[in-house]
Structure formats: structure tokens, C-alpha cells
Amino acid sequence: MAIIRWMLVGFTLLLVTGLVQGAAIEVREFDDPVLEKRYDSLTASMRCPTCQNQAINDSDAPVSGDMRDRVYLLLQEGRSDIEIRDHMVQRFGDYILYNPRLEGRTYLLWGLPAVLVVAGGILVMLLVRARRNASVRALDDDERRRLESLINRGNGQ
Amino acid sequence: MTRRLLLMLPLLGFLLLMLFLYLGLGLNPFHRESRLVAEARAFPAFELTTLEDPERRVDESLIPGEVTLVNVWGEWCPECKREMPQLLDLADRGVRLVGINWKDTRDKARGFLEEFGDPFEVNIFDPEGELAFELGVYGAPESFLVDRDGIIRYHHTGYISPSDLREHILPEVQKWQ
Numbered sequence A: 001m002a003i004i005r006w007m008l009v010g011f012t013l014l015l016v017t018g019l020v021q022g023a024a025i026e027v028r029e030f031d032d033p034v035l036e037k038r039y040d041s042l043t044a045s046m047r048c049p050t051c052q053n054q055a056i057n058d059s060d061a062p063v064s065g066d067m068r069d070r071v072y073l074l075l076q077e078g079r080s081d082i083e084i085r086d087h088m089v090q091r092f093g094d095y096i097l098y099n100p101r102l103e104g105r106t107y108l109l110w111g112l113p114a115v116l117v118v119a120g121g122i123l124v125m126l127l128v129r130a131r132r133n134a135s136v137r138a139l140d141d142d143e144r145r146r147l148e149s150l151i152n153r154g155n156g157q
Numbered sequence B: 001m002t003r004r005l006l007l008m009l010p011l012l013g014f015l016l017l018m019l020f021l022y023l024g025l026g027l028n029p030f031h032r033e034s035r036l037v038a039e040a041r042a043f044p045a046f047e048l049t050t051l052e053d054p055e056r057r058v059d060e061s062l063i064p065g066e067v068t069l070v071n072v073w074g075e076w077c078p079e080c081k082r083e084m085p086q087l088l089d090l091a092d093r094g095v096r097l098v099g100i101n102w103k104d105t106r107d108k109a110r111g112f113l114e115e116f117g118d119p120f121e122v123n124i125f126d127p128e129g130e131l132a133f134e135l136g137v138y139g140a141p142e143s144f145l146v147d148r149d150g151i152i153r154y155h156h157t158g159y160i161s162p163s164d165l166r167e168h169i170l171p172e173v174q175k176w177q
Helices: A002-024 A033-044 A062-076 A081-092 A104-136 A141-156 B002-025 B078-092 B106-116 B130-134 B162-176
Strands: B047-050 B057-059 B068-073 B096-102 B122-126 B142-146 B152-157
Touching (some): A033 A081, B068 B078, B078 B096, B078 B106, B078 B162, B106 B122, B152 B162
Parallel strands (some): B068 B096, B096 B122
Antiparallel strands (some): B047 B122, B142 B152
């Protein structure tokens, strides 16, 4: 009986802490639904600088709260998405972008998958072609003679 | 024989990729380069009061003049207490320290300095975290070394241990003096 009571207490505690955590991320009012969509996508695309892997719209770290406030403020000021991302990168670095920007030092990162797919395609094509050529080529005179002698030797025994 | 070796190429590539990813896993994401230092940015503009005197307004002109360690701290931050002996040591060596009291109340912050010592020439009172946001601070304590021209030269995130002081902070102070 006591065990069940403790389990109930534990379960209730879990529920309550869950609720508190949910409440830590504020709900914002937007007059313009487009602005709200942009807010959602911006806060989902930025990584919380102090958490291991959480977007700022999903983290209750104080710095994430400050960053959400700033995104909201800049949106109200009419800044573009690019300006808002730059504003954050200026302060917190490239680390906060889930999608690194395309620039000199990220060419390899963005380009490597495409290069690998193309290289793999070329390799498969070469292999297939080599195999096809090998299978259709007829035997030349030397090879035919050698084949015959081998067959005859087998028959002789 | 060369054909055999050629067939091993994909395996070799795979192993290289695994090695690369394995090394990546071992990196500490908190040891990342600071944007402000990489761009040799000037200390950001601000206008706030000091912790010591609510009437005294200070701005970014407070910082330049000599090599200064700007330390972001708060009474609520346990790591800040642990680094106070190192900061006091630094002040004893004649390094100028300016504090940013971050998201704190004046009463609590003054209590903290009374209890753990005050190595700071002055403390900038930043209850809303506006200056800290400009500096890209994401957790206290953080420290910035600013040279005499007001350029940010070194950024230390987290607690300054005695060995951090010897191996990183003091050489950086000397470098920019």
C-alpha cells in the first residue's frame, strides 16, 4: 500500500515538474500571422549556446529566453530574417546556426555530399562498363587454341 | 593485385570518415572560438549605472586606457565564488579588473563582494543583461581581456581555475600590455 502511495506521489511530482517546464517558454501574441511563422522558424533554426543540442524555442536556459526576446523585438522593428540571424551570429558566433551559411570555409561541408554522390555514380558507371566490355569480347586466335588444347587434354584422360 | 587494392578504397574511405567523426565527437562544444575575439571587435557601446553608485552613469569609454579584464558575474552563480581568489590574485598583480554584475540585485551583489572580496575597480550594474547580450555572454562567469585601445583580445568562458590563470590569463595580459 505504502509503495503505491509513494508511486502516486512520485508520478504527481513528475507531472507537476513537467508542467512547470512547459510554462518556462512563454507564449507570444502576434497581430500578423506571417510574423508569427517567421518567429517560429527563426527560433527553431537557432541553437541554444549553452545547451548541448536544443533550439532556442525548446530551451528554458536564460540565454535562450533573452535570444527569443531579441528575435521578437527585431521582428517588431521590421528586420529581415537574414538581418536577425546576422545580429545573433555577431554576438554568439556561427555555433548558434543549425544550418551553417554558405561561405569560404563551409564549401567543403556543403559540397562534399554532392561530390561523393557524383564520384560514386562515376565509379559505378565505370565498373558496369568495364564488366560489359569484358563479357562481349570474343576470344582471339591464341585464346581459342589454348581453350581447345585444354578441352582435348581433359578428353584424353 | 591493383584491382584488389582498388576494391579496398571504399573501405579505406569509410574508415577515414569514421575517424573524422570520432574525433569530432571528442571535441568540447564549449571550447569554440569567440566571434568577438576573431574579429578583434571593440568593446560594445552601453550606458548603465555602477553597482557602487546608482547615480553614476558609465559607458564604453570606461574600458580603454590600460589592459583590463572584464568579468561577468552574479551573486547567484556558484562558479563565480570559486574564481574570486584567482581574480583577487590578478588584482594584486596590478591588473585592472572591471566587473559586470549580471542579472542581479544591488543588495545581493554587495553582500557577495563583502563576503568574497572585491578585486574590481568598478562594477557595471546590468540587471537586464543588455551589455552581457552584446558580449554574447551565455553563462556566468565569463571574462574578456580588453587591450588599452578597447579591443577585445581574449574571451574565457566559465570558471578561471588557478591553472587557467597561469597558463592563459597571465600570458594574455602580458601579450597585450
